[in-house]
Amino acid sequence: MRRRITLLVAATTSIVLLAFLLPAASLVARVAEARALDAAQAQLQFLTPSVGLDDPEQVAASLIGTSNDLRTGVRLADGTWLGDPQQPDIEVPASAEEIRSDAGILLLQPVRREGDTALIEVFVPSEVLRAGVTRTWLVLGGLGLVLLLLALLVADRLARSLTRPVTELANTAHRLGAGDLSARVQPAGPREVREVGTAVNQLARRIGELLAAEREGAADLAHRLRTPLTALRLDVEGLPPGDRDRLMDDVDALSRGIDEVINEARRPVREGVGAECDATAVVVERAEFWTALAADEGRNLQIEWQATPLPVRVPAADLTAAVDALLGNVFAHTPEGTGMLVDVRARDGGGASIAVSDEGPGMPEDAVERGRSGGGSTGLGLDIARRTAESSGGSMRIDTSPRGTTVTLDLGPPA
Structure with missing residues (x-):
């Protein structure tokens, strides 16, 4: 925007200067030519009286007082030339005549006497016609250049005051988009820009208020659900062993569902498209965290990864939640002792591919749909x-069969 304003002012100023300087330059050339011709006409009028007397000595004396810049010649009635004629062999015209050529302008003035005619010839060279024109043009060009530079300087200052x-x-909007809800803009500049800045600040405050209200609502939800859930758990524990085990599994599934809802609602603001993390470090750390539970259930949890970092366009907190969801699903929906594999490797074109495989009985193809529950699941994990994968520019794939399931997250590279 700043560059466009400067270019606009430069173009407008150039047009105005050209509209002024071109006619001025033409006028200067015409004035110089008119001045030289006036001097030549004055010289003709100065010589006419002495030529009319046909006195060679007086004519010669008059020629001494003429301008050296003009070539002046006088042809007497007897054909004798005095001075420095430009065209000695020219015919005497019937009246005053002006002959133009590339070399200059030749003025002819016949002087009639009784029985004969004398001729006065004054030649104005082209350099005399243009005397002072080049210097004046340079002055006008320098003045135009100075005015153009001043206009550009003023335009740059004006553009800076508008674009800053x-x-x-824009920087404040990017910070808000990246999750910094404390970012505020200091309204400045034109009235319209100040109104936009004020609106952005109000929007940021409103977003903060809505998130705070959401967190308070999640806290209230946790408080309201924990108490009846605890009472339900106590009631189930008092049932006979068969019914107690079956209902206790349902209570545990409900408890996990509530935890997932609350954790998702109370997560901090996402870090935006500019966030990134090392997929290798996050996946290995989370897999090792689940290793202890795998050992308790007799599961063989294997981890395969590359020794090099794999940066992806996902915040570490989001990737942690996604990996925990995949591993948690394996533990929740496969029998104890089922083996599992976590594999993280580089993708073609950048990013990382994270695959979580198990040797369980498989899952329905529509298990990824949000809210789809089955086997004690809330349907939120997948x-x-x-x-998380789609927010990075990637995708998630599920390959399932009676011999096991593989869930693959394809994560995009940092922006």
Whole structure:
């Protein structure tokens, strides 16, 4: 925007200067030519009286007082030339005549006497016709250049005063988009820009208020659900062993569902498209965290990874939640002792591919749909993983069969 304003002012100023300087330059050339011709006409009028007397000595004396810049010649009635004629062999015209050529302008003035005619010839060279024109043009060009530079300087200052508030507004918007809800813009610049800045600040405050209200609502939800859930757990524990085990599994599934809902609602603001993390470090750390539970259940948990970092366009917190969701699903929906494999490797074109495989009985093809529940699941885990992959520019794939299931997250590289 700043560059466009400067270019606009430069173009407008150039047009105005050309509209002024071109006619001025033409006028200067015409004035110089008119001045030289006036001097030649004055010289003709000065010589006419002495030539009319046909006195060679007086004519010669008059020629001494003429301008050296003009070539002046006088042909007497007897054909004798005095001075420095330009065209000695020219015919005497019937009246005053002006002959133009590339070399200059030749003025002819016949002087009639009784029975004969004398001729006065004054030649104005082209350099005399243009005397002072080049210097004046240079002065006009220098003046135009100075005016253009001044206009550009003023335009740059004006553009800077206009674009600085817009740039600050854009930076604040980027910070808000990246999750920094404390970012505020100082309204400045034109009235319209100040109104936009004020609106952005109000929007940021409103977003903060809504998130705070959401967190408070999640806290209230946790408080309201924990108490009846605890009472339900106590009631189930008092049942006979067969019914107690079956209902206790349902209570545990409900408890996990509530935890997932609350954790998702109370997560911090996402870090935006500019966030990134090392997929290798996050996946290995989370797999090792689940190793202890795998050992308790007799599961063989294997981890395969590359020794080099794999940066992906996902915040570490989001990737942690996605990996925990995938591993948690394996533990929740496969029998104890089922083996599992976590594999993280580089993708073609950048990013990383994370695959979690198990040797369980498989899962329905529509298990990734949000809210789809089955076997004690709320249906949120896989949806969290899917949205995490898609937010990075990647995708999630599920390959299932009676011999096991593989869930693969394809994560995009940093922007």
